[in-house]
Amino acid sequence: MMSLYLYAIYNGLVLGLAIFLVSSGLTLAFGIMKIFNFAHGAFFMVGAYTAYALTGQEASSLFVFLGAALVAALLIGFVGVIADFAVFRRLAGVPAEYTLMAAFGILLLSNGVSKIAFGQAVHTVYPPEALSAFLDVGIPVSVYGLFIIGAGIVVFLALEVGLNRLWFGKLVLAVARDPWMANVAGLRVQRLKLFSVVLAFALAGLAGGLLVANQALSLDLGHSYLLYAFCVVIVGGLGSIRGAFIASILFGLAESLNAVVLPSLPGIATYSLLIILVLIRPQGLYPELSQ
Amino acid sequence: MKLAARLSLAVLLVAFLLAPFLVHPGLVFIAGFAMIQIVFALSWNLLFSYAGLVSFGHAAFFGIGAYVSAVALRYGWHINFLLIPPISAVLGAAAAFLVAIVVLRRANGIQFSVLTLALSQLVVVLIGYSEYLGHDEGISAIPRPVINLGIATLDLNNPLASYYFVIVIGLIAIALIWLVVHGPIGRTMQAVRIDPERAAFVGIDVWRLRVVAFTLSGGFAALAGSLLAPWAQIVHPDYVNWLASAQPLFATLLGGAGFFWGPVVGVLGLAWLNYAMRTFVGLSEIMIGASLLVVVLLAPQGILGALRDAVRRRRGKVAGEHR
Numbered sequence: 240m241m242s243l244y245l246y247a248i249y250n251g252l253v254l255g256l257a258i259f260l261v262s263s264g265l266t267l268a269f270g271i272m273k274i275f276n277f278a279h280g281a282f283f284m285v286g287a288y289t290a291y292a293l294t295g296q297e298a299s300s301l302f303v304f305l306g307a308a309l310v311a312a313l314l315i316g317f318v319g320v321i322a323d324f325a326v327f328r329r330l331a332g333v334p335a336e337y338t339l340m341a342a343f344g345i346l347l348l349s350n351g352v353s354k355i356a357f358g359q360a361v362h363t364v365y366p367p368e369a370l371s372a373f374l375d376v377g378i379p380v381s382v383y384g385l386f387i388i389g390a391g392i393v394v395f396l397a398l399e400v401g402l403n404r405l406w407f408g409k410l411v412l413a414v415a416r417d418p419w420m421a422n423v424a425g426l427r428v429q430r431l432k433l434f435s436v437v438l439a440f441a442l443a444g445l446a447g448g449l450l451v452a453n454q455a456l457s458l459d460l461g462h463s464y465l466l467y468a469f470c471v472v473i474v475g476g477l478g479s480i481r482g483a484f485i486a487s488i489l490f491g492l493a494e495s496l497n498a499v500v501l502p503s504l505p506g507i508a509t510y511s512l513l514i515i516l517v518l519i520r521p522q523g524l525y526p527e528l529s530q
Numbered sequence: 531m532k533l534a535a536r537l538s539l540a541v542l543l544v545a546f547l548l549a550p551f552l553v554h555p556g557l558v559f560i561a562g563f564a565m566i567q568i569v570f571a572l573s574w575n576l577l578f579s580y581a582g583l584v585s586f587g588h589a590a591f592f593g594i595g596a597y598v599s600a601v602a603l604r605y606g607w608h609i610n611f612l613l614i615p616p617i618s619a620v621l622g623a624a625a626a627f628l629v630a631i632v633v634l635r636r637a638n639g640i641q642f643s644v645l646t647l648a649l650s651q652l653v654v655v656l657i658g659y660s661e662y663l664g665h666d667e668g669i670s671a672i673p674r675p676v677i678n679l680g681i682a683t684l685d686l687n688n689p690l691a692s693y694y695f696v697i698v699i700g701l702i703a704i705a706l707i708w709l710v711v712h713g714p715i716g717r718t719m720q721a722v723r724i725d726p727e728r729a730a731f732v733g734i735d736v737w738r739l740r741v742v743a744f745t746l747s748g749g750f751a752a753l754a755g756s757l758l759a760p761w762a763q764i765v766h767p768d769y770v771n772w773l774a775s776a777q778p779l780f781a782t783l784l785g786g787a788g789f790f791w792g793p794v795v796g797v798l799g800l801a802w803l804n805y806a807m808r809t810f811v812g813l814s815e816i817m818i819g820a821s822l823l824v825v826v827l828l829a830p831q832g833i834l835g836a837l838r839d840a841v842r843r844r845r846g847k848v849a850g851e852h853r
Contacts, residue, residue: 347819510652
């Protein structure tokens with residue numbers, strides 16, 4: 240019985256960090272654009288397909304696997320450049336609902352393109368051999384799961400240090416808090432916005448490449464993660480990376496323990512947790528100053 | 531221009547009324563479906579353009595109406611079907627009232643939107659548990675009712691009768707929404723949307739007004755949903771999930787958010803796009819996505835806004851201001 244809970248907690252951590260990998264980019268994009276980028280889920284999915292196209296069903300080595308994820312990140316980052324120049328930059332002055340609708344337009348566009356390019360089949364992808372083993376520490380622990388946990392922590396630390404400690408991150412935060420004031424202070428607001436949007440998109444591609452073997456690969460891949468990521472951004476505090484990290488783990492554990500504690504009611508914990516947390520603390524765990 | 535607008539509205543109405551005699555049955559089905567979507571989109575726009583609330587979970591209320599009427603027909607409740615739309619509306623309004631008094635106390639803006647999204651997804655999850663509601667497959671093969679009108683009976687198995695049933699109830703709902711919007715409540719709502727703080731200052735109870743708006747809107751959404759079961763004869767959770775909730779948002783912004791009739795134009799535009807692209811897998815999504823982008827980038831006031839600007843420009847009255 241104990242090991243069942245331990246196993247659920249381990250799975251919850253894996254799911255939580257997987258959610259964080261997806262929501263880190265969404266959080267960053269929210270901080271800059273103040274909207275939910277609906278297209279994020281679609282780009283996550285495209286990133287996963289890109290990695291799959293490069294490596295096939297099983298990457299030949301860990302380096303190929305990581306390389307494919309990196310290529311996916313670069314490709315989606317490049318899409319971010321196009322999206323910023325063609326769409327987001329031009330919508331800076333209009334109400335946020337229109338940016339939201341544009342993001343939804345991009346979501347539909349990329350879903351349609353993926354349908355034509357990748358087909359409707361469901362693929363199974365395996366992690367590379369180096370990650371496919373299981374360790375036995377009382378409970379069976381997959382090395383790939385540990386890899387996801389590690390990758391999530393690395394991305395979290397990189398963003399946390401990059402945004403809060405490095406000069407470049409501070410400039411991005413300044414633009415997120417108050418673009419007008421940042422402009423007055425002489426920052427290149429457009430360029431910093433472009434940088435953040437591209438980084439956010441690239442994170443979606445990276446997450447797609449890293450998580451490709453975590454579940455079946457289908458066109459619906461983006462939806463489930465996108466809804467989790469929405470929950471995470473809200474509970475974390477609308478643009479706070481630290482809040483998103485904690486919220487991701489909370490939701491991962493909730494979802495995983497749900498299957499053990501309430502097996503007859505699958506899927507209920509996530510939304511209940513969200514509703515309770517938002518009602519208790521509508522401003523989020525780490526409220527951003529600009530909100 | 532007012533005249534032109536009224537004329538086009540009249541032409542649209544006549545087209546809806548004469549559709550069964552003008553076009554083939556497939557298009558008539560789409561017309562009935564569009565009428566249901568129009569009522570749904572107008573109920574959403576009541577919140578968005580008039581009360582300033584963005585709900586991402588409005589399909590939950592639509593779903594309440596859809597499932598009530600589906601269950602009533604499928605399991606043969608002994609009830610005059612004419613009562614089902616009002617009953618659905620009352621149930622939807624009651625649910626919306628409960629949600630509003632809890633959610634609006636604590637959250638507004640984006641938190642409000644995501645809370646409504648979460649609540650509607652919770653409804654989808656709950657429907658999935660229920661044997662009675664058909665789990666994830668929904669309720670299919672719903673029989674169409676025979677309505678006893680006292681002096682005559684109306685058999686909705688007749689395609690013409692069921693079409694006019696949907697159209698008439700839909701038109702009644704549209705008329706009611708029009709009255710709400712153009713009455714004192716609608717004006718007060720607009721005041722709250724434009725500046726909640728100032729509205730409170732002149733003595734408007736902002737919170738109560740938002741609750742009223744959300745309740746009314748939920749009721750109309752459920753009314754629209756109740757027409758789905760007899761018309762489409764199938765109801766499933768896809769009508770309740772977050773993508774269904776996004777439909778009225780598209781329709782409203784595509785048609786023009788500042789106009790009462792904007793959602794109507796938007797729904798018809800989306801229906802036309804879906805119909806024109808129906809044979810190409812993936813292409814319909816590309817086209818709808820692209821047209822959303824085009825509208826947002828080139829005509830942020832929606833189709834109606836672009837038309838209005840075009841008319842003004844022809845008359846030499848260039849608006850000039852940047853929007």
